[in-house]
Amino acid sequence: MSKRVAIFISGGGSNMVALAKAMQAPDFGAVPALVLANNADAGGLGKAADMGIATEVVDHRPFKGDRKAFEAAILSTLAPHKIDIICLAGFMRVLTPLFINNWRGKMLNIHPSLLPKYKGLHTHQRAIDAGDTMGGCSVHEVTAELDGGPVLAQAEVPIFRLETAETLAAKVLIQEHILYPNVLKSFVNR
Ligand code: GAR
Numbered sequence: 001m002s003k004r005v006a007i008f009i010s011g012g013g014s015n016m017v018a019l020a021k022a023m024q025a026p027d028f029g030a031v032p033a034l035v036l037a038n039n040a041d042a043g044g045l046g047k048a049a050d051m052g053i054a055t056e057v058v059d060h061r062p063f064k065g066d067r068k069a070f071e072a073a074i075l076s077t078l079a080p081h082k083i084d085i086i087c088l089a090g091f092m093r094v095l096t097p098l099f100i101n102n103w104r105g106k107m108l109n110i111h112p113s114l115l116p117k118y119k120g121l122h123t124h125q126r127a128i129d130a131g132d133t134m135g136g137c138s139v140h141e142v143t144a145e146l147d148g149g150p151v152l153a154q155a156e157v158p159i160f161r162l163e164t165a166e167t168l169a170a171k172v173l174i175q176e177h178i179l180y181p182n183v184l185k186s187f188v189n190r
Contacts, residue, residue: 001030002028002029002030002085003030003031003084003085003124003188004030004031004081004082004084004085005019005020005023005030005031005032005033005080005084005087005184005188006032006033006034006035006036006081006083006085006086006087007020007032007034007035007036007086007087007089008035008036008037008038008084008086008087008088008091008092009035009036009037009042009044009045009089009090010038010039010042010090010091010092010093011042011043011044011090012042012043012044013035013042013043013044013045013047013088013089013090014044014090014173014176014177015026015034015089015090015110015176015177015180016035016044016047016048016050016087016089016098017044017047018052018176018177018178018180018181019032019087019089019180019181019184020032020035020048020051020053021051021181022184022185023156023181023184024103025064026133028087028185028188028190029185029188029189030084030185030188032048032051032053032129032153033052033053033081033082033083033177033189034053034055034056034078034081034083035053035054035055035056035092035117036055036057036058036074036077036078037050037055037056037058037152038057038058038060038091038092038093039060040057041059042057043052045057045111045125053140054081058070058074058077059148060093061137062181063183066096067096068096068098069096069180070072070093071095071096071098071099073089073139075099083116084106085106085107085184085187085188086103086106086107086108086142086177087107087108087110087140087180087184088107088108088109088110088142090110090111090159091109091141094146095142096182097144098184099125100142100143100144101144103142104143105141106184107138107141107151108139108140108141108142108143108180108184109139109141109142109147109149110137110138110139110170110176110179110180111123111139111140111147112124112125112137112168112169112176113126113127113135113136113137113138113139114134114136114137114138114154114156114171115133115140115147115148115151115154116133116148116151119131119147119148120146120147122167123135124164124168124172125164125165127159127168128159128164128165128168133158133159133171134156134157134158135157135158135159135168135171136149136154136155136156136157136158137154137155137172137176137179138153138154138173139150139152139153139154139179139183139184152183153179153182153186154157154179155172155175155179156175157171157172157175167179167190179182
């Protein structure tokens, strides 16, 4: 039976679109059951609705200082959708170990660096500043350590001499859209 996937986003949702399109293949083994954003302005919400995917918003701002209450709201939003797997796709909120441990082995993230290098933010600028010749992205299982769970796969791109964070991000994003659906497919069929 197809696994039901919730995709968590905060912004434009281009990885969400890549995942959702890939899941349209009948042999994928998973369906996009829900797109959840922490912000009603996330551009990906409209794209998800256009693809006929259910959307929900759990705004983090009313829960300022109370991550547990924010996550309780996420959990009750997820419940009716009978979710099997969560894919974080540009979801820019840090989840607590309590939430993460409940989804252990069932939650993936895409991160725009060659982990374990450059956990956290500003990954492309940090790779350029370090003089790296290769950048890239990683799909990993989510554990309580930020961007620290087991890496399932990576894609690399060259960093050229006049590279900027913007040009590198654009090149890496193209690879993200290929890598994440491939990893999710293997993950659900493992
Ligand atoms: C992607 O580059 C993703 O790897 C990154 O945010 C972007 C979201 O783009 N994620 C992180 O930085 C997570 N720490 P998208 O909304 O177009 O998919």
